[in-house]
Amino acid sequence: MNDKDIATPKRTKALLDQYGFKFKKSLGQNFLIDTNIIQNIISASDIDENTGVIEVGPGMGSLTEQLARTAKKVLAFEIDQRLIPVLEDTLSPYDNVTVVNEDILKAHVEKEIKTHLQDCDKIMLVANLPYYITTPILMNLLENHLPIDGYVVMMQKEVGERLNAQVGSKSYGSLSIACQYYTETERVLVVPKTVFMPPPNVDSIVIKLTTRKEPIVEVDDEKLLFTLSKGAFAQRRKTILNNYISTIKEGKLHKDEILEWLSASNIDPKRRGETLTIQEYAHLCNNLKKYPNLSV
Numbered sequence: 001m002n003d004k005d006i007a008t009p010k011r012t013k014a015l016l017d018q019y020g021f022k023f024k025k026s027l028g029q030n031f032l033i034d035t036n037i038i039q040n041i042i043s044a045s046d047i048d049e050n051t052g053v054i055e056v057g058p059g060m061g062s063l064t065e066q067l068a069r070t071a072k073k074v075l076a077f078e079i080d081q082r083l084i085p086v087l088e089d090t091l092s093p094y095d096n097v098t099v100v101n102e103d104i105l106k107a108h109v110e111k112e113i114k115t116h117l118q119d120c121d122k123i124m125l126v127a128n129l130p131y132y133i134t135t136p137i138l139m140n141l142l143e144n145h146l147p148i149d150g151y152v153v154m155m156q157k158e159v160g161e162r163l164n165a166q167v168g169s170k171s172y173g174s175l176s177i178a179c180q181y182y183t184e185t186e187r188v189l190v191v192p193k194t195v196f197m198p199p200p201n202v203d204s205i206v207i208k209l210t211t212r213k214e215p216i217v218e219v220d221d222e223k224l225l226f227t228l229s230k231g232a233f234a235q236r237r238k239t240i241l242n243n244y245i246s247t248i249k250e251g252k253l254h255k256d257e258i259l260e261w262l263s264a265s266n267i268d269p270k271r272r273g274e275t276l277t278i279q280e281y282a283h284l285c286n287n288l289k290k291y292p293n294l295s296v
């Protein structure tokens with residue numbers, strides 16, 4: 001770190017003035033202005049000179065420049081065309097960074113990894129995410145089984161708590177199940193609003209997700225596992241039976257079969273979705289095929 005780092009109020013303001021840049025709230029533009037937080041993110045990421053890093057939303061390059069100093073290569077996706085000349089300027093000292101001016105939800109990420117990061121031993125995704133699309137970004141990358149070993153990502157605190165929630169807790173839901181199916185999750189640090197320009201309206205958290213080498217549960221159909229866990233939380237206060245009566249096609253007609261399926265999976269129909277472990281959802285998922293009338 002040095003006094004020319006981008007992640008300081010002084011340098012960030014100077015860049016904003018130089019480029020006449022105005023933040024777009026709709027793109028989740030809250031830039032980091034604290035080098036300590038960036039250092040914490042980098043340390044949690046276990047990056048070394050053989051690591052390839054993917055960054056979503058480099059902004060003006062505050063995190064990117066520190067990643068470029070630590071990793072072998074950085075591949076950054078930035079949707080906002082106005083930031084491209086700023087990044088060309090701020091990242092000019094580094095020849096190991098590629099900036100792709102694309103929407104991360106539309107980009108062909110796997111192809112870009114093959115083109116730019118194929119000679120890296122390990123690939124990490126490290127980002128201060130645009131909060132309005134945290135879940136689609138992560139789910140898209142996880143569901144497509146991209147070759148990413150882990151993720152260290154800043155997001156809205158409430159969403160981070162849902163990703164990392166344990167069974168039975170208030171934040172536990174279908175997002176916790178989906179994330180924990182693919183990764184081991186860990187809370188890194190809670191971040192105050194004051195380290196951003198402009199400060200966001202919500203608190204933030206950095207979460208680390210380590211991709212599992214082997215799935216935590218064996219299921220015949222991953223999508224069905226997530227559909228069933230979403231269905232169980234359709235109305236949090238309802239029992240699992242009542243939620244499945246409404247989410248399963250013609251569930252009212254086939255209530256007895258739903259009861260049979262729950263019983264064959266050792267699930268008490270009066271339980272609520274938040275009390276079921278991922279192993280129990282996997283049971284439900286693998287048993288469903290025995291009940292041809294029950295489709296979701």
Ligand SMILES: C[S@@+](CC[C@H](N)C(=O)[O-])C[C@H]1O[C@@H](n2cnc3c(N)ncnc32)[C@H](O)[C@@H]1O
Pocket residue numbers: 027028029030031032033056057058059060061062063064077078079080083102103104105128129130131133
């Ligand atoms: C929270 S800011 C982080 C900026 C910078 N990394 C920092 O920490 O200072 C989110 C960044 O994501 C970019 N962004 C928003 N939506 C995006 C998308 N769909 N694809 C790629 N980048 C996006 C924004 O333009 C912005 O630069």
